Amino acid sequence: MSGDSDGGVRSVTRAIDMLDLFDERNLRYTTRELVERTGLAKTTVLRLVGTLEQRGLLWTGPDGRIAAGPGLLRWARLAHAVWQVPEAARAVMRELVADTAETVNLYVRADAVRVCVAQEEGPQRLRHVVNTGDEMVLWGGAASKVLLIGADDATLLRVAAASPYGPAHVDRLRAQVGDAAERGYAVSHGEREHGASGVAAPVFGRTGRTPVAALAVGGPTARFTDAAVRGFTESVMGAARRISEIGLDPAGGAPAPGEDR
Amino acid sequence: MSGDSDGGVRSVTRAIDMLDLFDERNLRYTTRELVERTGLAKTTVLRLVGTLEQRGLLWTGPDGRIAAGPGLLRWARLAHAVWQVPEAARAVMRELVADTAETVNLYVRADAVRVCVAQEEGPQRLRHVVNTGDEMVLWGGAASKVLLIGADDATLLRVAAASPYGPAHVDRLRAQVGDAAERGYAVSHGEREHGASGVAAPVFGRTGRTPVAALAVGGPTARFTDAAVRGFTESVMGAARRISEIGLDPAGGAPAPGEDR
Missing domain, CATH: 3.30.450.40 (GAF domain)
Structure with a gap:
């Protein structure tokens, strides 16, 4: 199935699913752990991580582990402005x-x-x-x-x-x-x-x-x-x-x- | 171009671009405004909004205007946990x-x-x-x-x-x-x-x-x-x-x- 036939919904859903793996108890993952948790192919995981990292939503540390990125701080501000x-x-x-x-x-x-x-x-x-x-x-x-x-x-x-x-x-x-x-x-x-x-x-x-x-x-x-x-x-x-x-x-x-x- | 040939990068980028349109001065948009601001086709905008809304990242009010969703609050918590x-x-x-x-x-x-x-x-x-x-x-x-x-x-x-x-x-x-x-x-x-x-x-x-x-x-x-x-x-x-x-x-x-x- 082409990503376009569903308007890219699947890719966006996968990206959100990946971000949702991170929480206060799971602040960082190795690429391998992300592959295991998402069940996606390694190439897909790497591409998604790359895209999210470019936008500051994920962050790769010097040890190669991936964490929630500082770009989420902007959305944090926004969420609080609307939902306080x-x-x-x-x-x-x-x-x-x-x-x-x-x-x-x-x-x-x-x-x-x-x-x-x-x-x-x-x-x-x-x-x-x-x-x-x-x-x-x-x-x-x-x-x-x-x-x-x-x-x-x-x-x-x-x-x-x-x-x-x-x-x-x-x-x-x-x-x-x-x-x-x-x-x-x-x-x-x-x-x-x-x-x-x-x-x-x-x-x-x-x-x-x-x-x-x-x-x-x-x-x-x-x-x-x-x-x-x-x-x-x-x-x-x-x-x-x-x-x-x-x-x-x-x-x-x-x-x-x-x-x- | 199929969304798969770039690993869905384009769709994910579009979704992030759309979320990035929202800030403290622009808390909500009509669908028409989102079409204008993103330059995307209306069907694409509707699909993206639908996907983001299902995950609570956007929110359609009773007047039909679209705002940042309460799901961002989870990421807000995460961003603060990591980046405080x-x-x-x-x-x-x-x-x-x-x-x-x-x-x-x-x-x-x-x-x-x-x-x-x-x-x-x-x-x-x-x-x-x-x-x-x-x-x-x-x-x-x-x-x-x-x-x-x-x-x-x-x-x-x-x-x-x-x-x-x-x-x-x-x-x-x-x-x-x-x-x-x-x-x-x-x-x-x-x-x-x-x-x-x-x-x-x-x-x-x-x-x-x-x-x-x-x-x-x-x-x-x-x-x-x-x-x-x-x-x-x-x-x-x-x-x-x-x-x-x-x-x-x-x-x-x-x-x-x-x-x-």
Whole structure:
């Protein structure tokens, strides 16, 4: 297949996959390790690394190992300019931590995945660890149901297809999303990860009925008893309403978080 | 030409070029604006945006405008983990600002460009504005001469070819770089930008004679008189030596800045 027949999508996807191999625990790789991890031919890896290195997105050290490049700093600045959550909204998240003693995350939907854009950590040792910028699945978890409110059927189908249950999951997903829309919150137990539970509520923009984000508390299922969940639901819904009033309209008609401030 | 014949380099380059259109002053574009700015066919733009959006690197708002996506937050975290300059080195940079009353930048070389990885702003109104993560040319400026110490001839040729003087510039560049290597510093006046001057010195890693970074003071030429430059040179060389001792070995054999701390 020529790279052109798909508009070069495959090459771009491969480049992003390669950058995604790097994280705080894996700061550098040898070429050989990159070949192993990507499953690509060595010549392809070398060409991709060369291209990304020319743009400063990767960096080859004197020992030949390849690391994240300084060019990512520019995108870091950009990401923070667009996605910085206003301090007032952060304060509400911290209050929610104080209320629930669980970790609080704010997620947005990016096509068929969700991304954590802000986190306030809970006080307990056993807690739900997600890092800012982490991509997570949309087929499971309370926040996913909330983020899919208003999504079209094609999106729901793609999300279901990416789930371990396959495309048939779409009916269950549609019902769960409908439920979240009606009640104004969603609860999940062990859907994405065994033993992990969450409660989420939608954050709305200044316009529209489609959520711009989901505010969620997450933690071990053992602490998410029915009684606890009732309290969490109340707290999360209240906090989400307050954040909606503060405004959090990423890249919408209204200013994005962090813009014009 | 098939996208495969160049290993998909062209598509990856286009995707990076598109992301590079976004900055703090240009947070969002319409599809039409992206077509105009990139000079690509609309179908190509739509495919690239679709691919980048699926990975959270771009984001389409409810008004249809396209912005930097939340997925960049992950790379932001990564870039900071690798490229965070140690506080002790930052302190030296601030002392250098106090000494010279000019803005101090720390640059690293990424193939044939340089990238600003840290900045301490000078106190005066008229100052040299560079942002962390900004890519800058290597064919001009004092920091470039320093960063090219030890570079092979192929690199010098590519840098010269990218200059307004064309490949013939390589002889002058080689002489300037040799000069910087011998003296341990470089001075430039209006090379890259009319009216802008700089003094730079190399920061070395724990091993090797190739600089890992260039420490530079930059400001208006009017303030970079011969007498001032003598003082700046002394200060910059001293500060660069101290930062070399502190250690700043991006992606080298030694820990990178920010790692293992």
